[in-house]
Amino acid sequence: EAQVTQNPRYLITVTGKKLTVTCSQNMNHEYMSWYRQDPGLGLRQIYYSMNVEVTDKGDVPEGYKVSRKEKRNFPLILESPSPNQTSLYFCASSLVSGGYYNEQFFGPGTRLTVL
Amino acid sequence: KNEVEQSPQNLTAQEGEFITINCSYSVGISALHWLQQHPGGGIVSLFMLSSGKKKHGRLIATINIQEKHSSLHITASHPRDSAVYICAGPAYSGAGSYQLTFGKGTKLSVIP
Numbered sequence: 001e002a003q004v005t006q007n008p009r010y011l012i013t014v015t016g017k018k019l020t021v022t023c024s025q026n027m028n029h030e031y032m033s034w035y036r037q038d039p040g041l042g043l044r045q046i047y048y049s050m051n052v053e054v055t056d057k058g059d060v061p062e063g064y065k066v067s068r069k070e071k072r073n074f075p076l077i078l079e080s081p082s083p084n085q086t087s088l089y090f091c092a093s094s095l096v097s098g099g100y101y102n103e104q105f106f107g108p109g110t111r112l113t114v115l
Numbered sequence: 116k117n118e119v120e121q122s123p124q125n126l127t128a129q130e131g132e133f134i135t136i137n138c139s140y141s142v143g144i145s146a147l148h149w150l151q152q153h154p155g156g157g158i159v160s161l162f163m164l165s166s167g168k169k170k171h172g173r174l175i176a177t178i179n180i181q182e183k184h185s186s187l188h189i190t191a192s193h194p195r196d197s198a199v200y201i202c203a204g205p206a207y208s209g210a211g212s213y214q215l216t217f218g219k220g221t222k223l224s225v226i227p
Contacts, residue, residue: 042219050213058214090158100145101213106158
């Protein structure tokens with residue numbers, strides 16, 4: 001089954017404790033991206049990747065790191081989480097053609113609470 | 116940077132009504148996405164369109180590139196259509212713009 005998986009789905013942590021949210025897709029998509037969703041602000045892009053070893057900042061990259069060592073995986077790293085990173089996080093992937101990404105496939109979301 | 120505006124923010128409809136959600140954007144873009152977020156939180160892509168109209172079941176999406184405007188229509192609405200509908204497009208105009216920006220969403224509630 002074609003899918004994007006994220007783990008964990010729910011996480012409660014404390015300020016400063018490094019964490020990683022994993023994202024994996026089995027569709028051989030070039031494009032992968034991380035978004036956060038907050039009430040009143042909607043979805044905002046954190047980082048995206050056009051292919052292995054190629055990553056770029058989105059609208060809100062501060063406090064986050066990503067890596068793309070393999071095509072299928074795109075982990076989101078919070079090296080020193082803070083309460084303002086409490087949010088709902090989505091990973092997504094898509095094919096790229098004609099210089100543009102196509103239909104986005106979203107993971108189920110990770111609800112992160114930083115105390 | 117592309118600014119994406121949706122209207123209305125909230126919409127309540129009676130079952131069977133025809134629904135329209137609007138999306139306008141500020142810079143020339145090559146394509147626009149419509150997404151649906153279920154009450155449980157999951158997001159699915161409904162349409163990606165760069166011109167004209169696309170139809171899937173009771174959902175129709177249109178785009179006017181010159182006017183920088185897109186609409187999502189739902190015919191014969193049903194309570195299961197209750198969700199948040201989000202439009203999204205490139206953050207910047209021009210080829211190779213891979214950063215994505217989103218409208219704040221339209222929350223639709225369809226009452227039986």
